[in-house]
Amino acid sequence: MxxxxxxxxxxxxxxxxxxxxxxxxxxxxxxxxxxxxxxxxxxxxxxxxxxxxxxxxxxxxxxxxxxxxxxxxxxxxxxxxxxxxxxxxxxxxxxxxxxxxxxxxxxxxxxxxxxxxxxxxxxxxxxxxxxxxxxxxxxxxxxxxxxxxxxxxxxxxxxxxxxxxxxxxxxxxxxxxxxxxxxxxxxxxxxxxxxxxxxxxxxxxxRAGQGQIERRSGLNYAKNEFILLNEFRKNGFFNSSFEYLRNIIKIPIRFLPKMVIRIIYYFIRKL
Structure with a gap:
């Protein structure tokens, strides 16, 4: 092919x-x-x-x-x-x-x-x-x-x-x-x-590193994640309010100190 x-x-x-x-x-x-x-x-x-x-x-x-x-x-x-x-x-x-x-x-x-x-x-x-x-x-x-x-x-x-x-x-x-x-x-x-x-x-x-953590934290990332989730709700991908809210509650994590986000990210990848 x-x-x-x-x-x-x-x-x-x-x-x-x-x-x-x-x-x-x-x-x-x-x-x-x-x-x-x-x-x-x-x-x-x-x-x-x-x-x-x-x-x-x-x-x-x-x-x-x-x-x-x-x-x-x-x-x-x-x-x-x-x-x-x-x-x-x-x-x-x-x-x-x-x-x-x-x-x-x-x-x-x-x-x-x-x-x-x-x-x-x-x-x-x-x-x-x-x-x-x-x-x-x-x-x-x-x-x-x-x-x-x-x-x-x-x-x-x-x-x-x-x-x-x-x-x-x-x-x-x-x-x-x-x-x-x-x-x-x-x-x-x-x-x-x-x-x-x-x-x-x-x-x-x-290739990962510090830059990846920087991109996945802060106000700008959180704002665009919110826009994405609302688009998923609008186009019918989320079938219930629960699916939408389950994702919305993750957004505050983007405002945690970068060191904490790095630890969370490292733990998830190691699982």
Whole structure:
């Protein structure tokens, strides 16, 4: 089965992280992408341009560069990138994460053998050393369990996802929902009857750290989380007031000291 790999990069990315990500999705994979679509989300640094040119020379006919004049943000950049993907199956990858060598092979087998429209996996998190695991984000396996899980938190690990392009477009693609573009998309795909599956093993190592905690705390994050939850209630994803309130009561956690949030987050990942 042919598939595209879709990524977006912006000026804050580190060259060594980008190169490591590219090695993991090309040099080390048992099954390689038929094309790699890389969206340059605004102007980049000279170092990043140089690294991208090196990979473009190595992957002639494989690496497709989509330059954007201005930084639009991840959701809009991915929508534009999807327009340039040649195949129905699209794998996602962040330019600072690491895919395990059999990631694509295992996900393609899911699509070959089942009536599935979107497939992800567990992820492990690391900070400096990719071999030092900080914790896991485990997700339920089967479609019905995934829908229940989505009532509480995002049911798909975005950096490890592979999906059918037509089903993402049917749900409206990525829409502006600050911090939650992926979660918002998964729920709209659920409402549009897409079939979900999560492989019960780690296929991607995700780079975590202090910045992740910073993004998930404070007034701005809480405000946008509130907007998301109200959208879920409006579009009928929450079937009762209980489902809505169960999520609303989590919002005050965003105002706790960052050290406390870090401890909570670490405990959840270790469970």
């Amino acid at each position: 042919n598939f595209s790999l879709l990524m977006s990069i912006y000026y804050k990315e580190k060259v060594k992280y980008f190169n490591r990500a590219m090695e993991s999705i090309w040099d080390e994979q048992t099954v390689k992408p038929d094309e790699i679509v890389l969206v340059q989300d605004g102007k980049l640094t000279d170092e990043l341009y140089y690294a991208i040119d090196e990979w473009k020379n190595k992957l002639v006919g494989i690496l497709k560069i989509i330059p954007l004049k201005e930084n639009l943000g991840l959701g809009d950049a991915l929508n534009i990138g999807m327009e340039h993907c040649s195949y129905e199956l699209i794998a996602r990858m962040d330019t600072d994460d690491i895919s395990l060598p059999n990631r694509f092979e295992k996900q393609l087998n899911v699509f070959k053998n089942g009536n599935i429209d979107i497939c992800s996996s567990w992820i492990s998190e690391f900070n400096g050393d990719e071999n030092e695991n900080l914790g896991y984000r485990r997700l339920p396996e089967m479609h019905e369990e995934i829908i229940k899980y989505a009532k509480i938190r995002s049911p798909i690990n975005h950096p490890a996802v592979m999906y059918k392009k037509s089903f993402v477009l049917k749900a409206g693609g990525y829409k502006r929902m600050i911090y939650f573009e992926d979660y918002y998309l998964w729920v709209r795909m659920i409402l549009n009857k897409s079939r979900f599956y999560n492989l019960q093993e780690v296929l991607v190592k995700m």
